[in-house]
Every structure is written in structure tokens, then in C-alpha cells.
Amino acid sequence: xxxxxxxxxxxxxxxxxxxxxxxxxxxxxxxxxxxxxxxxxxxxxxxxxxxxxxxxxxxxxxxxxxxxxxxxxxxxxxxxxxxxxxxxxxxxxxxxxxxxxxxxxxxxxxxxxxxxxxxxxxxxxxxxxxxxxxxxxxxxxxxxxxxxxxxxxxxxxxxxxxxxxxxxxxxxxxxxxxxxxxxxxxxxxxxxxxxxxxxxxxxxxxxxxxxxxxxxxxxxxxxxxxxxxxxxxxxxxxxxxxxxxxxxxxxxxxxxxxxxxxxxxxxxxxxxxxxxxxxxxxxxxxxxxxxxxxxxxxxxxxxxxxxxxxxxxxxxxxxxxxxxxxxxxxxxxxxxxxxxxxxxxxx
Amino acid sequence: xxxxxxxxxxxxxxxxxxxxxxxxxxxxxxxxxxxxxxxxxxxxxxxxxxxxxxxxxxxxxxxxxxxxxxxxxxxxxxxxxxxxxxxxxxxxxxxxxxxxxxxxxxxxxxxxxxxxxxxxxxxxxxxxxxxxxxxxxxxxxxxxxxxxxxxxxxxxxxxxxxxxxxxxxxxxxxxxxxxxxxxxxxxxxxxxxxxxxxxxxxxxxxxxxxxxxxxxxxxxxxxxxxxxxxxxxxxxxxxxxxxxxxxxxxxxxxxxxxxxxxxxxxxxxxxxxxxxxxxxxxxxxxxxxxxxxxxxxxx
Numbered sequence: 001x002x003x004x005x006x007x008x009x010x011x012x013x014x015x016x017x018x019x020x021x022x023x024x025x026x027x028x029x030x031x032x033x034x035x036x037x038x039x040x041x042x043x044x045x046x047x048x049x050x051x052x053x054x055x056x057x058x059x060x061x062x063x064x065x066x067x068x069x070x071x072x073x074x075x076x077x078x079x080x081x082x083x084x085x086x087x088x089x090x091x092x093x094x095x096x097x098x099x100x101x102x103x104x105x106x107x108x109x110x111x112x113x114x115x116x117x118x119x120x121x122x123x124x125x126x127x128x129x130x131x132x133x134x135x136x137x138x139x140x141x142x143x144x145x146x147x148x149x150x151x152x153x154x155x156x157x158x159x160x161x162x163x164x165x166x167x168x169x170x171x172x173x174x175x176x177x178x179x180x181x182x183x184x185x186x187x188x189x190x191x192x193x194x195x196x197x198x199x200x201x202x203x204x205x206x207x208x209x210x211x212x213x214x215x216x217x218x219x220x221x222x223x224x225x226x227x228x229x230x231x232x233x234x235x236x237x238x239x240x241x242x243x244x245x246x247x248x249x250x251x252x253x254x255x256x257x258x259x260x261x262x263x264x265x266x267x268x269x270x271x272x273x274x275x276x277x278x279x280x281x282x283x284x285x286x287x288x289x290x291x292x293x294x295x296x297x298x299x300x301x302x303x304x305x306x307x308x309x310x311x312x313x314x315x316x317x318x319x320x321x322x323x324x325x326x327x328x329x330x331x332x333x334x335x336x337x338x339x340x341x342x343x344x345x346x347x
Numbered sequence: 348x349x350x351x352x353x354x355x356x357x358x359x360x361x362x363x364x365x366x367x368x369x370x371x372x373x374x375x376x377x378x379x380x381x382x383x384x385x386x387x388x389x390x391x392x393x394x395x396x397x398x399x400x401x402x403x404x405x406x407x408x409x410x411x412x413x414x415x416x417x418x419x420x421x422x423x424x425x426x427x428x429x430x431x432x433x434x435x436x437x438x439x440x441x442x443x444x445x446x447x448x449x450x451x452x453x454x455x456x457x458x459x460x461x462x463x464x465x466x467x468x469x470x471x472x473x474x475x476x477x478x479x480x481x482x483x484x485x486x487x488x489x490x491x492x493x494x495x496x497x498x499x500x501x502x503x504x505x506x507x508x509x510x511x512x513x514x515x516x517x518x519x520x521x522x523x524x525x526x527x528x529x530x531x532x533x534x535x536x537x538x539x540x541x542x543x544x545x546x547x548x549x550x551x552x553x554x555x556x557x558x559x560x561x562x563x564x565x566x567x568x569x570x571x572x573x574x575x576x577x578x579x580x581x582x583x584x585x586x587x588x589x590x591x592x593x594x595x596x597x598x599x600x601x602x603x604x605x606x607x608x609x610x611x612x613x614x615x616x617x618x619x620x621x622x623x624x625x626x627x628x629x630x631x632x633x634x635x636x637x638x639x640x641x642x643x644x645x646x
Binding site: 079268270274276309 | 376530645
């Protein structure tokens, strides 16, 4: 008798379970921000990939971005750089606002990512302006077409920034297809419960879609500003900052300088963690040479004839004067045999 | 059978090293160039890189053939290398070089001349930063072909080339190096040189051991030195007119490349030439200035 009741309870419980449906999530965290905006009535972004072209694939785009080659038969876009030389494909900004390089440095250091002069490709499809601000000073009229077109800006990057060849149509659409896989997700916007409910309501046709669109767009920048700045007037004195932090400089040296210069990964000039490198850099700090950190950070370097890779400059939005002085403090400390933490000993 | 077992073991070790490659941090720049002075180094070029090289060995600095009459050897060219090397992968290079050929027997009989040298280099293991692999090990192979005109009337000359194969000579080395610190690297290289045709009474095969070191003084300046000891009773006896080839050089690293100025008693540049045929003595002032111009292109 007891056995019968037991099986009856199991059966009732199973039937109850089969009837239960969890509340439908209108907006999942992995949903692309661009798709949500479209559902809310926003016009589709112009850089959606044309997947009707034969041969277009996310895998090909990923290979082009990460390895510089479309995979299989096909030449390298650039013999000098891949996109990863200057851009992360992971999120590398804590706020998505592109206005606090120090926060960005701490964020990438925590995530074990490089700290790069280019804006992350993660979320690139959510932007509407490219090569902003002072990039016109560097590329002149070339930025006119690129400013409002992701396709044109990718092409400019392939030809000018990476000193390579233009992408063909299939390659371009493949890169876009890949970039759409690393577009901003709803989860990236760190929405609180109230904001989520407002958006979900708008998606369900019960709220104000315009307000929901404004709310979403207020959580990320659609353009990364770029301000070119000069080296300090007096390179012996450096930039006027209150105090330099060598430990912060170490993060810049290891996550930024060594990304390209360690074992000449992308650069001609080799750097490592030895005192030889730090002494050499220290010696050139006050000089007007391409080995001066002030010179190369703020002006970059030009391509060497016959060997066309070069160093891009760091804008103010990517490296502040304070951070440059932190880097200098670290280099000078290491050149003297010290390590960050020993600063107070006056080494 | 033993050889097959050894090769299988080597392949297994290489495969194991390769499979775990992405997880490891490697030690870089054990040497700054792929040649030390005379000997090869464990370094390889890197994938899709082309290195165009010109190496030059001047004449004797002093002694009977040097000094003021030749402006301390600067007006003579003992040997000249022109060619290129290409990185098929990050660990495998192939190269093709023309050298003049400069080796000679103590009696003045010349070695092979007008040489085309094909090289292949495979970095099998890389020293890791965590010490799990303490050495970088690289295998180097060299095949030399003399393109000199056949000397029909002189059967005692090397240039008589009874068959085409007699134009050939080979060298193989296994280079084992360790970077002890940013300032000091050391390399040893057991090798074997085989010449298909040798002067009367000479030996075809010669085992050798090379040693090389780099001492970094500053970021820009470093000192390198190397020596190759041929295990040949005749060649270790100075009375017979042979001398151990060794050299010392100053490396200057500029932003773009490494420039090296060196002095060596070896007259020739390639292993098949200088290992069997070094007859110049430092003590007699028979050493020479040498330099290499190297330009690397990303392709």
C-alpha cells in the first residue's frame, strides 16, 4: 500500500513538473546589444556582413583578424602586423566609455590582456564613428571615408596602419561576420534591475521604445576619441605631474611595450626585462631620438624604407601624461637595479 | 636499429615539446644572430622572414701576407658569402649561399672553390623560462657543391672531380645552447664534416666540437667568441700546419639589425671549408677582420 502511494506521488510530481514553465526571459544576457536596439525600432547598423557572398564565414574572419591570413590558400594581409598587434578582441574597457586609460590599464592587467594603442575590436560593430579626432592629422583625407564606415576603416587599417594589402570583398565581409560575434552583449552594459525591466517592457510592447534605446546607448560610447599630444617641452623634466608611480609604470612596460618589442614580435627594436633594456631606454629619455620614450609614445615612428612596419603613437585617451611619467619612473628604477616597491628607498 | 630508436625518441620528444608549446614562455635571444662568428648559433629566423646576408673576411691582418702592403688585410678578400636564408616556420630555416671558398692545405693545395652552399636548420627544442627545458637544441645541415671548372689535366687536384659527387662536401651539427642570464649565453656543437674528395692522404670524415659564447655588455654592445675543434690527429698538431679556427667579435645592436665586427684565423666562412682547411695561425698575425651585413625582410 505504502509503495503504491509512493509511486503515485512520484507520478503527480512528474506531471506537475512537465506543466511548469519558467518565466520567459525577454532579454538574455548574451543577446547582442545591436539586435535589441533593432527590436526596439532602431535602424539596422550599416556594417552587417553580406553573407550571401560565397565563401564568407566567421572562421575566415577570425583567421584574418587573429592570424592576418584568410586561412587555407591566401596570402597574408600584412607581412608586418595582425590586428592583434594594436587591438584586443576581448573587452578591454571597464566602462565602455573610452575616457579613462588608467582604469583601462588596471582592467587589462587584471584580465591578463595587453594594453594596446588601438581601441578593442570587441564592440567595434556597435560604434558609428571611426578614426576620430586627431587621426585626420595623421591620415589626412584618408579618414574622410573611414569616419562613418566600418568597412572603409577596416580597409584603411589594412592598407595604412598594418602596411598591407586591401581586403577583397569576401575577406571584408568575413571580418565583419567575425566582428559581429564579438559585438557588445546586454551583459556588458551592467544594467540594474530597473533598467532591465524598462527595456524588457519596451521589448514586450508595453513601454517607451525611444527611452529604452536612449537608456541602452547611454551605457557605451559609439566613438573612441583620439587626441594627439606633444612630448614634454623639457624632456629632462618630463611632464609636470605630482608624483610618478613605478608600479603602474611596470604594468605599462609589461603589458604595452613588451607586447610588440619582446623578441621583436612586431618591432625592430628589441626590449626585454633585463637592465640592459632599461638602461638603454633611460639614457635616451631626455634625447630627441626615436629611442626616447617621449618621442615614440607621442609621435610614434615612421616605416623604415624596405621594412615597412612602424610604431603607432599613443593618444592622450590611451596614455595620459601621468602614465608616461609612471613608465619613466619604472624604467629609471629598473635601470638603477631597483624594483617597484623599493621606490621609497630612493633607488 | 639503434638509430631508428634514437630518431623515434627524438621525434617523440619534439612532438611532446611542440604540443605543449603554447603553454610555455620561452627564453629569447640566446644569441642575437643565427651565426656567432664562424659557427652557426641555435637561433632561427622566424616564419616568413627572409634574411639577405653578405659576409666578408679580409686578408691577413699581419704576418707575411698582411701589414702595411695590404693595409692590414683590408685590400684582400679571403672569402665572401652572398645569399639568403628563409624561415619556413618559426623553427625551420633554409638557406642558399654562394661563397668563394678559401680553405687550403698547409702545402698550399687549395680546397674546393666557387661554392654553392645549401643549409637547413631545425630548432628542435627551446629553452623555457621556467627551466623545464634548460637548453635550446638545434640541428643544422649543410651541403656544399663546388661549381669550379673541372681540371682535366691534373688528376692530383681536388678540381679533377672524377665524378660529379666529388664536388660535394657535407656538414651536420647538433647545437646545444643555454642562456644563463641576459648577459651570458653558452653553446656547444658536436658536428661531423664529410668531404667526398680529399687531398691524398687526408681523411674524408672529421668529427668536431664547437663552442660559442656571448657576453652582453650593454643593450647595444656585446662580445661573442667561438671555436671549432676538429677531432683529427693531424689537425690538432700545429707541426702539421693546421690550426684550430676561432674568432672573437664585437656585436653592435642598432634599432634595425645587429652589426658585427670580428677577427678570426679562419680564412673560409662555411663549415665544410674552414673545419678541414684552417691553416692560418693567430700567432703569425694570420687573422683577419670580418663583418656581416644582414637585412631581414618580412614577407
